[in-house]
Structure formats: structure tokens, C-alpha cells
Amino acid sequence: PAAPAAVPEEVRRRVDQLRRAIEHHNYRYYVLDAPEISDAEYDALMRELVELEQRYPTLQSPDSPTQRVGGAPLPEFGTVRHRTPMLSLDNVYSLEELRAWDARIRRLLPGESVQYVAELKIDGLAVSLEYEQGRFARGATRGDGVTGEDITQNLRTIKSIPLRLRASAPVRLDVRGEVYMIKSEFARLNEERERRGEPLFANPRNAAAGSVRQLDPRVTASRPLNIFCYQVGTLEGIDVPSTHWERLQLLKELGLRTNPNNRRCDSLDEVIGFIEHWAERRHQLDYETDGIVIKVDRIDQQERLGFTAKSPRWAIAYKYPAERAITRVRAIEVNV
Ligand code: NAD
Numbered sequence: 001p002a003a004p005a006a007v008p009e010e011v012r013r014r015v016d017q018l019r020r021a022i023e024h025h026n027y028r029y030y031v032l033d034a035p036e037i038s039d040a041e042y043d044a045l046m047r048e049l050v051e052l053e054q055r056y057p058t059l060q061s062p063d064s065p066t067q068r069v070g071g072a073p074l075p076e077f078g079t080v081r082h083r084t085p086m087l088s089l090d091n092v093y094s095l096e097e098l099r100a101w102d103a104r105i106r107r108l109l110p111g112e113s114v115q116y117v118a119e120l121k122i123d124g125l126a127v128s129l130e131y132e133q134g135r136f137a138r139g140a141t142r143g144d145g146v147t148g149e150d151i152t153q154n155l156r157t158i159k160s161i162p163l164r165l166r167a168s169a170p171v172r173l174d175v176r177g178e179v180y181m182i183k184s185e186f187a188r189l190n191e192e193r194e195r196r197g198e199p200l201f202a203n204p205r206n207a208a209a210g211s212v213r214q215l216d217p218r219v220t221a222s223r224p225l226n227i228f229c230y231q232v233g234t235l236e237g238i239d240v241p242s243t244h245w246e247r248l249q250l251l252k253e254l255g256l257r258t259n260p261n262n263r264r265c266d267s268l269d270e271v272i273g274f275i276e277h278w279a280e281r282r283h284q285l286d287y288e289t290d291g292i293v294i295k296v297d298r299i300d301q302q303e304r305l306g307f308t309a310k311s312p313r314w315a316i317a318y319k320y321p322a323e324r325a326i327t328r329v330r331a332i333e334v335n336v
Contacts, residue, residue: 007056015059018049022065030071033210035202039290043091043319067309069145076215077149080140082128083174084233087145088310089293089317095272098294101316102268105296108305108313115297116265117244118274121317122228123288124180125209127151129161129229129256133170136163141213145310154212155179157221166255167238174233175256180287181208185224204288226287229256243297264297275318282320291319 025042029035035042046066053060061067069088073079092098105114126142139155140148155161158179165171181189186204193200201207211223232240232247241247245264252258261278265271275292282289296302296314305313 005056007059011052011056012059015049015052015056018045018052019065021045022049026065026071031074033206033213035206047093062309069310070142071144073141073143073147073149074213077151077213079143079147080128080138080150081147082140082145082233083130085145086126086128086142086148086176087307087312089315090308090311091291091317091319093319093321095275098272098275098316098318099268105305105314109301112301114301115243115245116268116271117248117262117295117297118265118271119230119262119293119295120259120278120282120285120289121291121293122178122180122230122259123205123290124178125205125212127155127177127179127212127227128233129155129173129175129177131165131171131173131175133172134165134167136161149213151212153217154214154220157217158225158227160227160257162255164255166253169237171235171237171254173235173254175229175251176231176233177227177229177256179208179212179225179227180204181211182224182226183286183288189223227257228259230258230293242299244295244299244302245297247299279320291317293317 022042022045025035025037025045029042049064050066053064053066069086092101128140128142128148129136130138130140136156137152138150139152139161140150142148156163165173181204183204186201186207189207190200201210207223208225211220211225214220229251230248231244232251235247241250245262248258248262263270263274265274271292271294278289278292294316296305302312302314307313
């Protein structure tokens, strides 16, 4: 094999600068719920770093922000170790990249038919809910993916999170979902804060994250929060379906709130139709979305595809162009 390309000094410096900038913005976003730059600007920094690490593999390192999920838990909260890690998602930014992802999946599963589930990507805060003997036992933030913050008392105040599952058997379940703030209520909350001279939330996502990560559950209770559940982590005590789609139906039967717009797709063209269908319409929904998540439907195929350090190979997030409207030009300057 050819020796890896030598790394020019300015590339090394740029990578270093990008890593420090991204770490800084991760802290602002995940720990303080107070971002300083837009997601599009952040994504541009991350993409640039990913591209440089791909071009110069000797620069890759396990502690690079490209290899890690989220941020460290706040010390004020107790911690919860996730029974299965809560990972991030890889992104694609065009239909062309999505087609390349699909081609890769098919290469890894030669001769098999592949179905997908397409879901709106809700822009909120990822949480894990644990049920034991059918009762809500614990809830946590994603944190760094391995350990999250214990926010059980706060999650208990969200009315669409059932305290007991609708099951006759003593089910043990870990489920992942996204807690979000209703857009119209977000505007009202900010108006109220303005009147009281309190700092405004940057967007519904930060308002949701700030509301859930409160030390006083009464504050959480006063905020208009809701949840969509999108993934089974572990499930014991009842028959577990062998496809993601059927698992979503089961979650609903158990009393958990799932997004009614999810769709099972037999082909990539159908997925692309779904992406196009929601491109404009999603703005009319009363929650924020920043893309479409596409998941391989069959669990046995998911298992064979497996994971990278940071994300599953069997899922991808397609990001709509509006989310990256701000060009890389502005992101070139990183002053951290
Ligand atoms: P991500 O948001 O790209 O994707 C992973 C997350 O998608 C999951 O954790 C889950 O919470 C969520 N999700 C929503 N709907 C889902 C569904 N139906 N199925 C599965 N997952 C679903 O990844 P990330 O690691 O959370 O962080 C990246 C995001 O955070 C980017 O959008 C980035 O712009 C933003 N960010 C911004 C700043 C900033 O300073 N502005 C800093 C850090 C991160």
C-alpha cells in the first residue's frame, strides 16, 4: 500500500483550530444550551473537519469531535449509564450522497431486498426512557452517548410520557425519543420572558433542552413540552417484532407517542418522494424538523450492518438545504 500523504503544516493547524472551535461550540450547545453560532455554521465546521480527516487519515484520532457524541453531563444531575449507547447519526446533504449511502447498504447486503423507514427528524433533545415492570423508572439525556444525566423527575411532568405502559405483561423497555417544544408555544414563552426581562431562548430546540435540564421539576412542568418516540433500545417480556416499522407500531400500542408521518418505503425512490413531499410542508408542522432520518427496516440487517464509533451504519440523516443556507465562507474564520 502507498504511504499516506504527508500532512502540510497549514492543514495540521486548520484541523487543530477546527477541533478547538467545535469543542467550544459543543460545550455551548450541549452543556449550556446556549449556542453562539447557527447549526448550519456548525455543520460547515464539522464537514470541513471530516473531509480533512478523510483526506489525511494520519490525523484521525479517537478524541476528535468527529468520533464523539454530544457533550459531558452537567455535574448537578445524577448520571445514568445507558443500557445500549445513544449514538448520533451520519448526515448527507444531497440526494446524490443519499444514493451513494443506499448503494453502500446494498453492497454490504448483496442480493437481499432492503426496505427503509423514513421519519421526520425532530429538532429537540434526545432522551432515553426506561420502563421496568411496565412502569416508568428512569429517564436520561443522551449526554456523551454512554452516560447521560438523570432527568427522571423532569420527564415525569411531560404528560405524553406514560408512567405505566399499556401492557398486560411486566415489560422491560428502553425507548429513545425526542423531547421538543411546540413552535407556537415557544413564541409565547419568549414573549413572556421578554416582558419579565429574562434572556430569550435562541430557538425551540434550546428552549426544550433548557426546560428539560432544570434542577426544579416545577419549571419543567410549566413549559409546553412533548415527545415523539422513535427507537426501541431494549425490550423484554413480550414478543419483539423483527422490523423497525413493527416496533414503532408496538410502541404506539404500549402507549408511547410516535410520529404519525413515519412511512415504510419499499425503494429509495419512495424515500426520495417522502423527502420531497416534506421539503416545504414540514414548515407548517407545529414542531421543528431539520431533515429526514432513513433507517433500514429489518433488524437482522441492522445488526449485520452494525455501528461506527459514533453512529449506526443502518441509518442516515438527510438534511434539507435551508439548514445549511449560510455558506462555508462565513465559517472559514474560527476565533476560539
Ligand atoms: P444529529 O442531530 O445530526 O442527529 C442525531 C439525533 O437526531 C439523535 O440523537 C436524535 O435525538 C435525533 N432524532 C430526531 N428525530 C429522530 C428520528 N426520527 N430517529 C432517530 N433520531 C432522531 O446529531 P447530534 O449529534 O445531536 O448533533 C448534531 C446537531 O446538533 C446538528 O444539527 C448540529 O448543527 C447541532 N449542533 C449545533 C451546535 C451549534 O453551536 N449551533 C453545536 C453542536 C451541535
